[in-house]
Amino acid sequence: MAxxxxxxxxRVAVHDLVKRFGSxxxxxxxxxxxxxxxxxxLLGPSGxxxxxxxxxxxxxEYPTSGRVEIGGEDVTWAPANKRNLGMVFQxxxxxxxxxxxxxxxxxxxxxGIGRVERERRALxxxxxxxxxxxxxxxxxxxxxxxxxRIALARAIVYQPRVLLMDEPLSALDKxxxxxxxxxxxxxxxxxGITVVFxxxxxxxxxxxxxxxxxxxxxxxxxxxxxxDLYEAPATPFVAGFIGETNFLPGRAVAxxxxxxxxxxxxxxxxxxxxxxxxxxxxGAALRLAVRPERVRLAPSAGGLxxxxxxxxxxxxxxxxxxxxxxxxxxxxxxxxxTGERNWSDGEAVDVSWRPEDARAFAAGAxx
Amino acid sequence: MTAGRPPRxxxxxxxxxxxxxxxxxxxxxxxxxxxxxxxxxxxxYLQFPPSGFSLRWYGEYFxxxxxxxxxxxxxxxxxxxxxxxxxxxxxxxxxxxxGRVRGRAVVELLIIGPVVVPHIALAVAMFLVYEQLRxxxxxxxxxxxxxxxxxxxxxxxxxxxxxxFDADLEMAALSCGASRIATFRHVTLPMIAPGVxxxxxxxxxxxxxxxxxxxxxxxxxxKTLPRKMFEDIDFDVSPVLAAVATMLSLLTILVLxxxxxxxxxxxxxxxxxxxxxxx
Amino acid sequence: MSARxxxxxxxxxxHLSEAASLALLVPFALLLVVVFLLPLGTLLHESLLVPxxxxxxxxxxxAQPVYLRVMWRTLRxxxxxxxxxxxxxxxxxxxxxxxxxxxxxxxxxxxxxxxWTSVLVRTYAWMVLLQRNGxxxxxxxxxxxxxxxxxxxxxxxxxxxxxxxxxxxxxxLPVFSALKGIxxxxxxxxxxxxxxxxxxxxxxxxxxxxxxxxxGCLMVFLLALGFFITPALIGGPQQMMIATLVSQQVxxxxxxxxxxxxxxxxxxxVLALTIAFNRFIRLERFVGTRS
Numbered sequence: 052m053a054x055x056x057x058x059x060x061x062r063v064a065v066h067d068l069v070k071r072f073g074s075x076x077x078x079x080x081x082x083x084x085x086x087x088x089x090x091x092x093l094l095g096p097s098g099x100x101x102x103x104x105x106x107x108x109x110x111x112e113y114p115t116s117g118r119v120e121i122g123g124e125d126v127t128w129a130p131a132n133k134r135n136l137g138m139v140f141q142x143x144x145x146x147x148x149x150x151x152x153x154x155x156x157x158x159x160x161x162x163g164i165g166r167v168e169r170e171r172r173a174l175x176x177x178x179x180x181x182x183x184x185x186x187x188x189x190x191x192x193x194x195x196x197x198x199x200r201i202a203l204a205r206a207i208v209y210q211p212r213v214l215l216m217d218e219p220l221s222a223l224d225k226x227x228x229x230x231x232x233x234x235x236x237x238x239x240x241x242x243g244i245t246v247v248f249x250x251x252x253x254x255x256x257x258x259x260x261x262x263x264x265x266x267x268x269x270x271x272x273x274x275x276x277x278x279d280l281y282e283a284p285a286t287p288f289v290a291g292f293i294g295e296t297n298f299l300p301g302r303a304v305a306x307x308x309x310x311x312x313x314x315x316x317x318x319x320x321x322x323x324x325x326x327x328x329x330x331x332x333x334g335a336a337l338r339l340a341v342r343p344e345r346v347r348l349a350p351s352a353g354g355l356x357x358x359x360x361x362x363x364x365x366x367x368x369x370x371x372x373x374x375x376x377x378x379x380x381x382x383x384x385x386x387x388x389t390g391e392r393n394w395s396d397g398e399a400v401d402v403s404w405r406p407e408d409a410r411a412f413a414a415g416a417x418x
Numbered sequence: 419m420t421a422g423r424p425p426r427x428x429x430x431x432x433x434x435x436x437x438x439x440x441x442x443x444x445x446x447x448x449x450x451x452x453x454x455x456x457x458x459x460x461x462x463y464l465q466f467p468p469s470g471f472s473l474r475w476y477g478e479y480f481x482x483x484x485x486x487x488x489x490x491x492x493x494x495x496x497x498x499x500x501x502x503x504x505x506x507x508x509x510x511x512x513x514x515x516x517g518r519v520r521g522r523a524v525v526e527l528l529i530i531g532p533v534v535v536p537h538i539a540l541a542v543a544m545f546l547v548y549e550q551l552r553x554x555x556x557x558x559x560x561x562x563x564x565x566x567x568x569x570x571x572x573x574x575x576x577x578x579x580x581x582x583f584d585a586d587l588e589m590a591a592l593s594c595g596a597s598r599i600a601t602f603r604h605v606t607l608p609m610i611a612p613g614v615x616x617x618x619x620x621x622x623x624x625x626x627x628x629x630x631x632x633x634x635x636x637x638x639x640x641k642t643l644p645r646k647m648f649e650d651i652d653f654d655v656s657p658v659l660a661a662v663a664t665m666l667s668l669l670t671i672l673v674l675x676x677x678x679x680x681x682x683x684x685x686x687x688x689x690x691x692x693x694x695x696x697x
Numbered sequence: 698m699s700a701r702x703x704x705x706x707x708x709x710x711x712h713l714s715e716a717a718s719l720a721l722l723v724p725f726a727l728l729l730v731v732v733f734l735l736p737l738g739t740l741l742h743e744s745l746l747v748p749x750x751x752x753x754x755x756x757x758x759x760a761q762p763v764y765l766r767v768m769w770r771t772l773r774x775x776x777x778x779x780x781x782x783x784x785x786x787x788x789x790x791x792x793x794x795x796x797x798x799x800x801x802x803x804x805x806x807x808x809x810x811x812x813w814t815s816v817l818v819r820t821y822a823w824m825v826l827l828q829r830n831g832x833x834x835x836x837x838x839x840x841x842x843x844x845x846x847x848x849x850x851x852x853x854x855x856x857x858x859x860x861x862x863x864x865x866x867x868x869x870l871p872v873f874s875a876l877k878g879i880x881x882x883x884x885x886x887x888x889x890x891x892x893x894x895x896x897x898x899x900x901x902x903x904x905x906x907x908x909x910x911x912x913g914c915l916m917v918f919l920l921a922l923g924f925f926i927t928p929a930l931i932g933g934p935q936q937m938m939i940a941t942l943v944s945q946q947v948x949x950x951x952x953x954x955x956x957x958x959x960x961x962x963x964x965x966x967v968l969a970l971t972i973a974f975n976r977f978i979r980l981e982r983f984v985g986t987r988s
Contacts (some may be wrong), residue, residue: 131593439793
């Protein structure tokens with residue numbers, strides 16, 4: 052079924068999308084361009100607006116302002132059933148009064164395709180989702196994972212340009228979810244279909260997507276490849292939402308442009324080096340972000356000093372919490388098998404990191 | 419049985435309570451149940467216990483043109499009312515659950531209107547207007563009146579079915595390219611069909627048994643069964659009436675059994691969707 | 698390329714558009730206007746404005762002792778019927794709510810069957826039982842309570858008895874569904890905290906079942922106020938209630954304005970109660986056993 056060639060047909064774009072419910076803006080000016088054949092995940096906590104954006108693309112919600120384009124065509128006001136999209140919902144939404152095969156053939160029937168052709172294509176779609184031979188089953192005879200695979204088959208059987216997925220795996224248990232993540236990813240690559248995928252699970256987003264769009268409070272925080280988001284978060288929100296981050300307040304010693312290394316006076320004492328994310332004036336308040344696995348600990352020798360207050364052993368890694376004084380706490384993560392020494396509670400330590408591992412955000416930055 | 423019922427307290431009190439409840443049930447059922455044996459008595463007057471077994475009064479009912487015509491007329495009105503109330507009720511329920519309705523409170527108040535407004539008030543008012551519109555004694559007149567009386571129950575039955583039905587299934591159908599009408603025909607209607615069927619059933623029995631409005635909007639040659647019964651009861655307490663009453667009770671039992679059957683069907687339809695929802 | 702925003706009236710999305718919703722409501726609205734609002738309006742119009750605006754007919758309702766007596770009797774009977782229905786219905790609903798399986802099924806059937814049996818059939822059954830040589834009199838004389846058959850029909854007691862019977866299901870079902878909705882944990886918690894069976898009922902179950910009680914009492918009272926068939930046949934002219942009076946005015950006196958005024962008074966009462974207790978009226982309870 053790999054004949055859905057990658058072409059501009061599958062491009063999805065939203066421009067300046069705003070959706071207000073009463074006085075609350077669920078989506079507040081989001082623009083996003085998804086290339087044909089690309090897998091983009093919309094990631095954010097609940098209330099971030101990710102589902103609303105998906106619903107606007109699907110045609111189940113109309114924006115207050117802004118535009119939705121599919122394949123270069125403005126579909127902002129087109130009804131859902133005219134958009135030729137595939138959609139998989141959080142709940143399985145299989146029609147309980149139809150057999151598995153009838154479920155998959157339903158969209159073909161709605162397109163006026165003849166019975167013979169419908170059956171042929173439904174069987175092919177069943178094979179694609181590795182459930183050949185299940186056509187005559189009732190939907191309630193299937194497990195959750197199987198039901199979701201049937202829902203997937205129903206969404207791709209008519210070869211839509213774009214597949215929308217609204218947290219399709221959240222009802223599955225962990226092992227099955229991880230298996231399905233890879234399966235969906237492979238299927239998407241095989242079909243060359245555009246996928247817009249909503250999730251609140253960062254691991255899921257990073258595992259599956261070519262690019263991840265991080266949303267918070269209806270605003271787009273950052274769009275990028277999973278690696279970029281983790282290594283170079285653009286806002287404190289992204290730094291905090293994806294992976295774990297230590298935040299330390301401080302002030303710029305001298306002015307610095309974005310990307311430059313600068314010296315930072317931490318509130319509560321200590322001078323460290325960091326890379327500026329935003330342009331910073333001399334003396335400007337900032338927030339320093341350092342990943343726990345980038346924090347290094349050494350025996351106290353007059354550096355940025357602190358005390359180990361807790362060591363949490365979790366197999367693959369050990370997390371140490373060091374108190375720097377003035378309520379400031381820093382978490383350091385030491386991977387197992389690195390030969391690092393064990394630290395115990397109450398031990399005095401110096402905390403440090405490479406300048407390029409600390410990112411300085413202007414204190415007023417969003418998030 | 420309810421799994422965790424509170425520990426049994428006060429054996430005597432509990433016994434009295436149950437005895438009382440059963441007595442109330444006997445009170446509820448007894449009057450109608452007693453009429454059945456009286457209807458098979460061969461005597462000219464009602465007798466309990468009956469002196470023998472005879473279907474004489476049933477035969478008399480079927481031989482009497484007036485009774486048969488009234489029954490057929492009621493059945494006609496009942497079927498038309500059932501269809502009308504179900505169609506209109508389903509449309510109204512759909513608008514309320516899936517639509518955007520301004521002035522929803524007004525619509526909801528109108529829905530319960532025919533239930534809370536005493537039937538005597540409606541009957542007299544309809545009589546007044548029907549006279550002017552020449553609708554008294556017409557099938558159309560009865561059907562319209564009975565549809566309005568049955569609508570509240572039809573609407574609430576379909577509403578309940580719609581609330582149980584997973585609305586995401588409609589979104590799924592739309593996303594598959596189905597139009598609104600195709601979605602209703604292929605997904606919504608099959609799912610709520612048992613509810614719609616019970617709505618039709620109960621609308622039929624409401625119309626078939628309706629006495630007050632019929633009493634006023636009948637005319638001399640076109641009358642419904644309840645109107646005919648009303649006249650005869652006022653006239654004399656004849657055993658033919660006992661036969662009619664028994665047959666009407668049997669009809670009610672049939673309707674309730676069918677209704678129960680539809681309800682079980684609805685439960686079965688709702689079951690897989692519920693199962694799928696649990697993570 | 699950019700499409701203009703269509704009027705929100707026609708936009709559907711996940712829901713039906715306002716236009717589609719309105720279209721779906723048209724038959725309902727038409728029927729209710731023609732067969733409900735228009736007739737009632739015409740009747741009230743007769744009572745107030747024909748031939749000239751006047752309150753004379755309403756004054757007559759309250760000024761004439763004959764009519765006042767009918768109104769007072771109607772209120773009194775409706776009150777008694779509600780009370781009897783509550784006293785009989787609550788214990789039954791309580792036992793039902795604590796039962797399950799077949800037992801509940803049979804009890805529910807016993808309540809639903811009379812509810813859906815024609816009012817005429819049930820009234821007829823009571824007439825048969827209560828007539829001079831009916832079963833009740835036979836029983837009373839047989840047991841030696843009375844020497845000769847007594848008059849039971851056409852008494853207020855007979856009307857209250859028959860109406861309570863006819864309206865009892867309207868009490869049982871809402872009370873049952875309110876009681877059924879009380880999680881078992883509440884009475885259990887009360888007992889853990891030391892409440893006796895009776896105080897558990899008084900402090901926990903009764904207050905939590907009140908919405909159902911209000912709903913049941915409201916339904917029974919409203920229906921009793923305007924009841925026609927049963928009082929007309931069992932009460933006769935001696936025990937005339939307002940509905941019978943309305944019927945008499947229309948059919949015998951052809952006094953439409955006065956009948957309109959009676960209906961107006963009745964409607965004002967019913968409407969006030971309905972608007973005050975709107976949220977307690979839940980019709981779906983009368984179709985199945987579950988709400």
